[in-house]
Amino acid sequence: MTPAGAASPHGLPRDIDVSVPHSARVWNYWLGGKDNFQVDRYFGDKLLFSNPVLRHKARACRQFLARAVSHLAAEFGVRQFLDIGTGLPTADNTHQVAQRVAPTCRVVYVDNDPMVLAHARALLTSTSEGATSYVDADLRDPDTILAEAGRTLDFGRPVALILFGVLGHVGDYDEARAIVRRLLDALPVGSYLAGCDGTVSPTSEQANERYKESGGQIYHARTPEQIAGFYDGLELVEPGVLPIHLWRPEQTGSATPRDVDEMGGIGRKTAG
Numbered sequence: 001m002t003p004a005g006a007a008s009p010h011g012l013p014r015d016i017d018v019s020v021p022h023s024a025r026v027w028n029y030w031l032g033g034k035d036n037f038q039v040d041r042y043f044g045d046k047l048l049f050s051n052p053v054l055r056h057k058a059r060a061c062r063q064f065l066a067r068a069v070s071h072l073a074a075e076f077g078v079r080q081f082l083d084i085g086t087g088l089p090t091a092d093n094t095h096q097v098a099q100r101v102a103p104t105c106r107v108v109y110v111d112n113d114p115m116v117l118a119h120a121r122a123l124l125t126s127t128s129e130g131a132t133s134y135v136d137a138d139l140r141d142p143d144t145i146l147a148e149a150g151r152t153l154d155f156g157r158p159v160a161l162i163l164f165g166v167l168g169h170v171g172d173y174d175e176a177r178a179i180v181r182r183l184l185d186a187l188p189v190g191s192y193l194a195g196c197d198g199t200v201s202p203t204s205e206q207a208n209e210r211y212k213e214s215g216g217q218i219y220h221a222r223t224p225e226q227i228a229g230f231y232d233g234l235e236l237v238e239p240g241v242l243p244i245h246l247w248r249p250e251q252t253g254s255a256t257p258r259d260v261d262e263m264g265g266i267g268r269k270t271a272g
Contacts, residue, residue, distance in 0.1 A: 023219060069160070079105050079158075080105070083164075085165065095124060099127045109135070110139075135149060158188060158189075159188075242265065
């Protein structure tokens with residue numbers, strides 16, 4: 001019997017399936033990363049053949065993450081970040097952006113993919129003044145996430161909750177909203193929600209159908225109204241919840257940003 005977590009012939013944990021495409025690895029491929037397999041590149045190219053805008057969307061999401069985290073750290077003085085659904089490390093990861101602004105920032109990454117966690121522990125290293133840690137947990141288990149994150153973060157001080165491209169993995173909208181609410185309820189007044197998710201469009205529907213055929217995990221795109229609903233009860237940071245290419249594009253020098261079917265924003269918790 002192979003012990004849990006033992007390495008496969010690929011040098012990876014045994015529970016990593018390299019025969020089925022994985023959204024984090026496909027995303028990594030589109031961003032120019034190297035942490036992906038032939039099945040991910042094949043499927044990623046197949047999607048790009050019919051929807052070449054998807055690579056731009058991946059990059060737009062990464063740019064939005066950098067703008068959002070930088071804004072939270074520089075403009076609002078946030079020094080703690082809880083990043084759930086981390087994905088594979090690429091450039092400008094949450095802790096890198098935050099610690100460029102303030103080296104004392106503390107960041108907890110959460111994912112339940114063994115390959116993501118293996119790479120995160122190896123690559124996402126903190127400044128000596130700050131801290132990074134990694135939690136192996138599912139988004140659907142917010143109590144475990146909060147308990148483990150509390151070993152690194154001080155929930156008596158504001159925390160930025162980062163949910164980028166992860167809520168679409170929860171099929172039931174009411175369940176997704178309840179998860180967001182449970183996480184925010186544990187954070188103090190002055191905390192923030194920063195996130196984005198794909199919106200319903202012919203492009204997203206076609207991509208999801210192809211992904212379903214491949215055997216990969218389905219991502220559920222949502223309407224703009226549903227995505228805005230995740231921010232109910234929060235004070236929105238200007239310019240609000242809108243397509244991410246329109247959220248302060250000047251901060252990354254995108255004078256004429258391209259349209260992407262992804263919406264997001266930042267909201268501040270003002271009441272307990």
